[in-house]
Amino acid sequence: MSEKTITIDVSKLTPRQTNTKIRYAIDHENVEKIVLENPNAMHYLVNGVIGESQVIIDGSAGYFAGSMVDKLQILIKGNAGWFVGDNMTEGEIIVEGSAGDGAGQGIYGGTVVVKKGVGARTGEIMKNGTIIIGGNSGFMTGIFMMGGKIIILGDVGEDLAESIVNGEIYVLGKIESLGKNAFQMKAKDEDIKELKTILNKYDFNLSNEDYKNFKKIIPQSKRPFFHKKD
Amino acid sequence: MCGIAGIVYKDKKMHNIGNDMTNMLNALQHRGPDSAGFALYGGLGLPDGEYILNIQIDDDNQISDVKNIIQNNSSIAQEEKIPSVDDTIIYRCHVNLDNFKQLKPLITKVDQIDDVIVLNGSHSFEMIKDVGSVLEIANRYDTRSVKGTHAIGHTRFSTESAIDRFHAHPFQTYISEDVTVVHNGQITNYWNIRDPLERKGHIFETFNDTECLVHYIADKLISNYTLEEALEGAVEDMDGPFSFIIGTPNGIGIAKDKLGLRPGVIAENDEKFAIASEEVSLRQVIDTHNVEQISPGEVRVYEI
Numbered sequence: 001m002s003e004k005t006i007t008i009d010v011s012k013l014t015p016r017q018t019n020t021k022i023r024y025a026i027d028h029e030n031v032e033k034i035v036l037e038n039p040n041a042m043h044y045l046v047n048g049v050i051g052e053s054q055v056i057i058d059g060s061a062g063y064f065a066g067s068m069v070d071k072l073q074i075l076i077k078g079n080a081g082w083f084v085g086d087n088m089t090e091g092e093i094i095v096e097g098s099a100g101d102g103a104g105q106g107i108y109g110g111t112v113v114v115k116k117g118v119g120a121r122t123g124e125i126m127k128n129g130t131i132i133i134g135g136n137s138g139f140m141t142g143i144f145m146m147g148g149k150i151i152i153l154g155d156v157g158e159d160l161a162e163s164i165v166n167g168e169i170y171v172l173g174k175i176e177s178l179g180k181n182a183f184q185m186k187a188k189d190e191d192i193k194e195l196k197t198i199l200n201k202y203d204f205n206l207s208n209e210d211y212k213n214f215k216k217i218i219p220q221s222k223r224p225f226f227h228k229k230d
Numbered sequence: 231m232c233g234i235a236g237i238v239y240k241d242k243k244m245h246n247i248g249n250d251m252t253n254m255l256n257a258l259q260h261r262g263p264d265s266a267g268f269a270l271y272g273g274l275g276l277p278d279g280e281y282i283l284n285i286q287i288d289d290d291n292q293i294s295d296v297k298n299i300i301q302n303n304s305s306i307a308q309e310e311k312i313p314s315v316d317d318t319i320i321y322r323c324h325v326n327l328d329n330f331k332q333l334k335p336l337i338t339k340v341d342q343i344d345d346v347i348v349l350n351g352s353h354s355f356e357m358i359k360d361v362g363s364v365l366e367i368a369n370r371y372d373t374r375s376v377k378g379t380h381a382i383g384h385t386r387f388s389t390e391s392a393i394d395r396f397h398a399h400p401f402q403t404y405i406s407e408d409v410t411v412v413h414n415g416q417i418t419n420y421w422n423i424r425d426p427l428e429r430k431g432h433i434f435e436t437f438n439d440t441e442c443l444v445h446y447i448a449d450k451l452i453s454n455y456t457l458e459e460a461l462e463g464a465v466e467d468m469d470g471p472f473s474f475i476i477g478t479p480n481g482i483g484i485a486k487d488k489l490g491l492r493p494g495v496i497a498e499n500d501e502k503f504a505i506a507s508e509e510v511s512l513r514q515v516i517d518t519h520n521v522e523q524i525s526p527g528e529v530r531v532y533e534i
Contacts, residue, residue, distance in 0.1 A: 041510035119523040120490040
């Protein structure tokens with residue numbers, strides 16, 4: 001049986017109308033693939049949607065694309081604005097271009113992949129899940145990170161993993177500086193094996209030599225904000 | 231939250247800069263519904279010593295008072311009236327002065343007439359700003375027909391001063407000729423910046439924090455700093471979340487706060503360099519997905 005697909009032209013819709021149409025198509029029409037045409041960097045696209053369907057945004061998305069989604073497969077064919085994937089719980093968001101600040105902010109699970117670079121505060125307060133950045137990531141990447149995994153194939157800005165509580169960050173490029181409570185070590189063999197599995201899935205083809213250069217950042221302490229009791 | 235935008239044509243030739251900026255700002259309308267403004271550079275072609283004054287008046291009878299003051303100090307080359315949406319009129323005239331230093335004293339004299347406000351005086355740029363939506367303002371002032379080399383613009387979400395034509399961005403200063411600013415954010419150490427500038431003789435017209443930005447930059451420029459150096463100084467000295475674009479007769483520049491709490495993206499091609507709060511605005515003038523995020527604390531300048 002062929003896949004049930006619909007196309008929505010969002011050029012004359014509000015974000016609320018667009019999201020309502022997506023939810024209706026998934027909940028009541030069992031649509032498996034939804035293509036959003038003419039997104040023109042609209043904010044709040046595909047927000048608060050639950051389901052295992054695929055949504056293709058045929059262009060750039062604005063702020064909060066794929067926020068609070070669960071189980072969806074979202075492909076953004078252009079760039080994404082600030083806070084792509086904010087608070088998603090499960091599923092996958094792939095951005096073919098670049099993204100703004102706060103990519104994957106507060107995610108509880110799932111995977112956010114940005115093929116090019118991103119702005120500042122990537123993965124801020126993320127609890128679980130995986131964020132992969134194909135290019136550079138800016139200032140305070142992984143700030144207040146509470147779990148999960150961030151993989152950066154380019155360089156990162158100042159204060160990487162500022163006040164990190166839990167989780168791990170892998171960086172292939174240059175690290176401008178580490179934030180408070182961040183500890184840098186060389187990636188272990190088992191880490192590299194896992195990285196290969198993840199990155200190959202998303203067509204990031206690195207050499208064995210590249211994999212040896214991954215730096216791993218973890219918290220020095222899991223309770224950075226508490227002093228020891230006397 | 232405000233929207234800001236800027237565009238430069240790299241060949242220094244005349245282009246439909248008013249149409250470009252109208253489209254860029256219309257795409258940022260959702261960031262600020264209160265007012266909008268344009269500083270459109272390079273298309274006026276005024277002879278040396280000629281300046282445009284845009285003056286808000288309540289009724290036609292005040293025009294003669296305004297003209298008397300101007301003609302006591304200079305001569306009027308051209309004049310026109312632009313009807314407004316409210317009960318006021320914009321009286322617009324070209325005046326001839328011996329030099330730029332005479333502009334501010336003339337404006338101060340005209341401002342002393344009751345209910346008369348000089349919105350701006352300029353030589354190398356067209357200032358258009360008003361309350362209402364971008365498209366309303368564009369139709370009212372025919373912004374799409376303005377040609378030029380570069381421009382900055384703003385859509386305002388008012389947070390800390392009056393919603394009126396005078397407080398709409400861009401802001402300018404008469405310390406340095408034809409320097410303008412559009413701003414998204416707040417300057418939280420406003421008085422720390424304003425006090426020393428006032429002691430140096432800067433005259434502030436409002437209590438809007440954006441005004442202190444343009445005075446700060448102009449003060450640096452007359453002290454022989456480059457625009458890039460002046461913007462770097464602002465990043466160091468200003469507190470709070472901000473991104474702002476400066477316009478000068480030679481180009482535009484943007485600065486972003488050190489925590490990167492306000493947005494800014496850049497795109498360019500062989501023909502144009504453009505800055506905006508959001509990609510949706512850039513895409514009105516450059517058809518590319520190759521959009522660059524401006525980093526926290528970063529400064530970028532494009533001069534022609």
